[in-house]
Amino acid sequence: xxxDLGFWTLQALNALQLSMLLFLLSIGLTVIFxxxxxxxxxxxxxxxxxxxxxxxxxxxxxxxxxxxxxxVAVAGVGVLLYSGLIKRMRKSGPMAQVLVTFGLIFxxxxxxxxxxxxxxxxxxxPALLEGRLAFLGVEYPTYRLFIIGLxxxxxxxxxxxxSRTQIGAxxxxxxxxxxxxxxxxxxxxxxxFIVFCFGCALAGLAGAxxxxxxxxxxxxxxxxxxxxxxxxxxxGLGSLKGAIAGSLIYGFVQTFGAVLxxxxxxxxxxxxxxxxxxxxxxxxxxxxx
Amino acid sequence: xxxxxxAALGLATTLALPATAEDIKVGLLLPYSGVYAALGNxxxxxxxxxxxxxxxDAGATFEIVREDTEVKPPVALGKxxxxxxxxxxxxxxxxxxxxxxGAVRNMIDGAGVPLIVANAGNDEATGADCSPYITxxxxxxxxxxxxxxxxxxEQGIKKVFxxxxxxxxxxxxxxxxxxxxxxxxxxxxxxxxxxxQKTQDFGPYLAQAKxxxxxxxxxxxxxxxxxxxxxxxxxxxxxxxLPLYGSGFLTSPLYVNAEGPAAEGVITALHYVPTIDNxxxxxxxxxxxxxxxxxxxxxxxxxxxxARALIEAAKTGATDREALALxxxxxxxxxxRGKTSIDPATNNVVQPIYVYETVAGENGLTQKVLxxxxxxxxxxNGCQMAPVSN
Numbered sequence: 082x083x084x085d086l087g088f089w090t091l092q093a094l095n096a097l098q099l100s101m102l103l104f105l106l107s108i109g110l111t112v113i114f115x116x117x118x119x120x121x122x123x124x125x126x127x128x129x130x131x132x133x134x135x136x137x138x139x140x141x142x143x144x145x146x147x148x149x150x151x152x153v154a155v156a157g158v159g160v161l162l163y164s165g166l167i168k169r170m171r172k173s174g175p176m177a178q179v180l181v182t183f184g185l186i187f188x189x190x191x192x193x194x195x196x197x198x199x200x201x202x203x204x205x206x207p208a209l210l211e212g213r214l215a216f217l218g219v220e221y222p223t224y225r226l227f228i229i230g231l232x233x234x235x236x237x238x239x240x241x242x243x244s245r246t247q248i249g250a251x252x253x254x255x256x257x258x259x260x261x262x263x264x265x266x267x268x269x270x271x272x273x274f275i276v277f278c279f280g281c282a283l284a285g286l287a288g289a290x291x292x293x294x295x296x297x298x299x300x301x302x303x304x305x306x307x308x309x310x311x312x313x314x315x316x317g318l319g320s321l322k323g324a325i326a327g328s329l330i331y332g333f334v335q336t337f338g339a340v341l342x343x344x345x346x347x348x349x350x351x352x353x354x355x356x357x358x359x360x361x362x363x364x365x366x367x368x369x370x
Numbered sequence: 371x372x373x374x375x376x377a378a379l380g381l382a383t384t385l386a387l388p389a390t391a392e393d394i395k396v397g398l399l400l401p402y403s404g405v406y407a408a409l410g411n412x413x414x415x416x417x418x419x420x421x422x423x424x425x426x427d428a429g430a431t432f433e434i435v436r437e438d439t440e441v442k443p444p445v446a447l448g449k450x451x452x453x454x455x456x457x458x459x460x461x462x463x464x465x466x467x468x469x470x471x472g473a474v475r476n477m478i479d480g481a482g483v484p485l486i487v488a489n490a491g492n493d494e495a496t497g498a499d500c501s502p503y504i505t506x507x508x509x510x511x512x513x514x515x516x517x518x519x520x521x522x523x524e525q526g527i528k529k530v531f532x533x534x535x536x537x538x539x540x541x542x543x544x545x546x547x548x549x550x551x552x553x554x555x556x557x558x559x560x561x562x563x564x565x566x567q568k569t570q571d572f573g574p575y576l577a578q579a580k581x582x583x584x585x586x587x588x589x590x591x592x593x594x595x596x597x598x599x600x601x602x603x604x605x606x607x608x609x610x611x612l613p614l615y616g617s618g619f620l621t622s623p624l625y626v627n628a629e630g631p632a633a634e635g636v637i638t639a640l641h642y643v644p645t646i647d648n649x650x651x652x653x654x655x656x657x658x659x660x661x662x663x664x665x666x667x668x669x670x671x672x673x674x675x676x677a678r679a680l681i682e683a684a685k686t687g688a689t690d691r692e693a694l695a696l697x698x699x700x701x702x703x704x705x706x707r708g709k710t711s712i713d714p715a716t717n718n719v720v721q722p723i724y725v726y727e728t729v730a731g732e733n734g735l736t737q738k739v740l741x742x743x744x745x746x747x748x749x750x751n752g753c754q755m756a757p758v759s760n
Contacts, residue, residue, distance in 0.1 A: 088581045095573035199408040201594040203601065203628035213607050222605040225573070294605075295570040296597035296628060300405060304570065339564075339574040347565040 087219045092340055093333075094216070098225045100332030101232025105287035106305060107312040108239065108324040109280025115256040115319015115368045117273045119167065120175055122182040125309060126189035127281050129302030131155045131288025133193055136202040136297050144207035148289050155285025159278045167277070186303065193299045202297040228290055235283070236325055243321055252276060256319045256368045308335075311350060315357050317364025326365055392430040392689040396680065397437060397453035399464040399474070400488075404441040405593070406466045408624065413464060413488050413673035415662050420677025423657070428684040435459060441466065443473035450474040454481050461486065461694050463676045466669075468492035468539055472499075479503055484695035488676040489669060493542050496718035497751030503691075505698045505717040507679050507710070508672040509641045510748050511539050512546035515590070515617050517723045517743040518639040519550030522586070522615060529559045530615075531584035533575055535595060536563035543590040543617050551588075559584045569595070572602045580608060587612055592619040597628045604632035613637070621728045624667040626735045633728045633735055641719075642668040642707045643726045643737040651706035671706050678703060679712070699758050713747040714758045720747045 110124045134154045135147030166185070170178050206224045213220040243249035254262040255269050263269045288301075295301065308331060316327025331350060338349040357365065398417065400410035414436070421432055435457050439446035446465075453459045454477070462478065463486040465471045471490040478485045479501040487495065487506040491514070496506055522530070530551060534540035540563060548558050560582040562575050569575075579587050587608070591599045596619065603614055614620075618640025621633050644655050644665045654674060658666040666674075683697035702711035708722045725741040 085581060088577060091577040092574055095571070095577065098573070099571055194403075194407070199405075199411070201597050201625055201628055203597055203630065205630055206605070213605075220607060222607075224605065294598070294602070296594040296601075298405075298594040301570070301594075304567065336574045340578060343562055347568055 090217050090219045091221065092336055094219070094221050094225065094229070096333040096336035097329075098228050098332075099336060100328040101229050102287055102291055103305075103308055103312050103331055104232050104236065104325055104328035105283050105290070106309045107316070107328055108235075108321065109283040110309060111313045111316070111319055111324050112252070112256070112321075113273075113277055113280045114313070116252065116259070116269075116276055117171065117255075118175070119171065119273075120178050120182065121167070122179060122306065123162070123185040123189060123302075124280070124284055125302035125304075125306035126186050127155050127158065127284040127302070128288040128291070128305055129193060129297075129299065130158060130189065131285030132292040132297045132301060133197050133202070133288075134285065135289035135292050136204050137197075139204045139292075144204060144293070147204065147292075148286075151289040152282040152285040155288070156278045156282040159281030162281075163274060163277055186306075190299050190302065197297075197299070199299070202292075204293045204297070206293045224293060228294070231290060236321075239321055248272075248275075253368075308350075311354050314364055315354060317367030319368030320366050323364055323366040323368070392684075393433060394428075394430045394461065394680075394684060394689060394694075395433045395435065395457065395459045397435050397450075397457060397459035397462040397464075399437050399439055399446065399450060399453065399462055399470075401441045401466050401470075402436070402438040404439075406441050409466050409489065409669045410439075410464075412624065412664075412667050412669040413466070413676075416658070416666065416670035416673025416675075417463065417488070417677045418673075419654070419657055419661060419670075420674040420681070423653075423674075424678055424681045428681040429687075430684045430689060432680075439465070439467075439470050441470065443467075443469050446470040447473045447477060450477050454478075454483050459483065460689065460691055461680060463680065464488050465490045468495070471495055475499055475501065475504065482695070483691050484698055486676045486679055486698065488672045491542075492538060493748075493751060496716040496748060497753050500716055500753035500755055502699065502717070502755050503695045505679070505695075505701075505712050507675045507712070507719050509668075509721075510718055511542035513718070513721075513746075513748055514640060514723060515543045515547040516550045517746070518588070518615065518617070518725065519547045519552075519556070520554050521639070521725055521741060521743060522588070523551055523554035523556045527556065527586050529557050529584045530586050530588050531560040531579045531582045531612075532558060532588045533562050533564065533572075533579065533599075534590040535566040535569070537566040540566065540590055544588075547588055547617075567595075570598050572599050573606070576602060576606050576608060580606070580612065584612065586615055588615045589620060590617040592622070593625070596620050596622070597625055600629045600636065601632045609635060618643070618668070618724075618726065621737075622667055623665045623737065624669065626728060629735075631730070634730055635727065637725065637727045637740065639723050639725045639743070640668055641721050641723055642671045643724055643739060645726070645737045645739055646706065646708065646724060647739070648704075648706070648708060650704055654706040666706075675705050675707070675710060678705060696758065708742070709745060715750055715755070716748055716753045717755070718748050720745050 131151045135151035139147035210224045251267050312327035316323030339346040437449035461484045466489040468490045485504045489508045491511040532544050534544045614636045616638045618638040679701045682701045686697045688694045688697040699714045722745045723743045726737040726739050729738045
């Protein structure tokens with residue numbers, strides 16, 4: 082087993098695929114946090130909602146309808162959340178925000194149960210992405226390669242937007258010093274709203290993408306929340322670089338931990354988290370130096 | 371004068387009693403919310419149907435009090451206390467999770483209230499922790515998996531890789547299978563336990579199974595994990611070279627449709643599938659589908675047989691807690707699962723185990739029974755109970 086190069090290639094691809102899924106989730110959460118110091122613990126619930134929307138839409142119009150419309154629907158939920166709750170909570174300090182969004186997790190959990198029931202749902206992989214591709218000497222499921230590709234594409238697009246466009250500059254300014262950014266005439270409030278909705282849409286996209294791979298259950302949002310938070314804490318708050326680095330570290334530690342030291346698999350990542358917190362409490366690549 | 375009136379009243383009530391049937395109060399202790407709500411609802415629907423079918427034979431009427439365990443042991447313990455002390459139920463039925471059963475076990479045993487377990491499969495409940503008040507009509511973790519070890523060895527399978535979630539039930543299921551498979555001459559070439567409720571992506575483990583040199587893979591997964599596992603197993607293309615076997619919960623009728631074509635050809639063993647060919651099952655399956663619009667699952671039949679066992683016990687004339695508990699230990703009937711009885715040595719159910727393959731049918735996936743393995747009582751496993759006395 083250990084001498085088989087194909088085995089390790091396969092595991093590296095598994096690690097990369099897990100990383101990309103976590104990246105889609107953590108990037109929205111980290112930028113929202115970095116920009117406005119707002120802790121949205123319900124981010125995972127939006128991921129679950131994305132999966133449920135995708136399952137319902139896929140039942141009507143096929144996989145791609147869910148893929149494109151679920152993020153829009155989740156962004157819509159984001160607008161509602163923002164105007165109904167989060168806007169009012171902006172100034173109330175982290176403890177109140179944590180409590181309210183934590184409560185929101187359970188409210189959304191029960192809402193999904195009421196609307197979609199307790200039985201797990203599933204989506205079929207679209208015909209285009211079925212089967213396996215020979216890749217680097219191994220056969221790997223096409224759909225998983227698609228997730229890796231999608232994650233990389235979104236990373237590239239975000240890197241371009243954040244570093245090369247005006248809105249990217251505004252976001253970076255807001256993350257670095259929101260008071261100064263506001264003084265320079267940037268409408269930080271509106272910027273936050275846009276980023277928040279976009280972050281929600283990415284969470285929805287992650288849900289829609291994960292749905293055919295995993296099963297769609299009401300508690301999937303809770304299950305993904307801890308890994309996402311670990312990614313953000315390891316990577317450092319508010320930065321794209323932190324999100325991608327944290328995701329890759331999590332994905333590889335988790336996957337190779339499961340292979341090399343199965344008894345320690347679930348502990349390894351927490352040990353790493355503790356080590357990062359001791360050595361670099363702000364994370365590896367925080368937005369603010 | 372006052373005393374005379376009281377005496378007359380007392381006389382009148384005792385005279386009135388034989389006219390009305392005895393009332394038996396049943397506490398249904400099931401998860402109606404939380405991760406196992408779907409299971410709880412299926413058991414409940416089965417229980418109702420059982421009362422409807424056989425209730426009139428019992429010579430007693432049944433009143434149901436429902437309590438939601440939320441799959442949380444402390445909550446369930448509180449609800450059990452409420453049922454026993456406040457509602458004064460004559461019998462408790464239900465319990466989905468082994469953790470919940472462990473939490474209420476001493477309360478039930480101490481209060482002397484009969485409990486009919488309609489799911490929780492932990493081996494200890496009818497082993498070292500057995501109680502004359504606790505009878506189980508569902509299954510034990512070992513019971514479902516033990517016969518599969520022999521059967522797979524008989525099919526000429528030599529080397530097996532096993533996978534299960536890392537918690538008590540996962541380990542008990544796999545241990546029972548491994549013990550009988552190795553005793554029959556097979557070899558376990560690899561064994562992994564995945565972090566329970568933290569693993570949705572089985573990719574790393576599947577690559578390991580592939581590299582292990584096994585002839586087949588044997589797993590236990592249930593619920594959402596089962597769906598994810600079966601789909602991922604298929605997507606990695608393992609099914610052709612490495613056939614998938616397992617405990618029947620993997621492809622339970624409750625969620626096999628969510629697994630879709632990925633579940634086709636998977637061979638598993640369970641104490642009940644909706645396609646078992648006997649008259650009782652035909653009647654049950656038709657009635658259940660008419661009532662709920664779903665095919666009955668193993669959980670539905672466990673609820674149905676829990677009601678049936680209670681009625682059979684009531685038929686002996688038992689109405690109070692002590693007599694019901696004693697009668698429940700001696701229950702035996704031909705049900706949808708075939709011959710079903712309680713082993714008074716452990717109070718665990720004795721039932722045939724069915725090996726079935728999931729195949730495409732006219733209306734989606736269905737279960738093709740490949741073999742009916744003979745009913746075997748579980749080993750006593752350290753259970754020490756006073757024998758049944760009459």
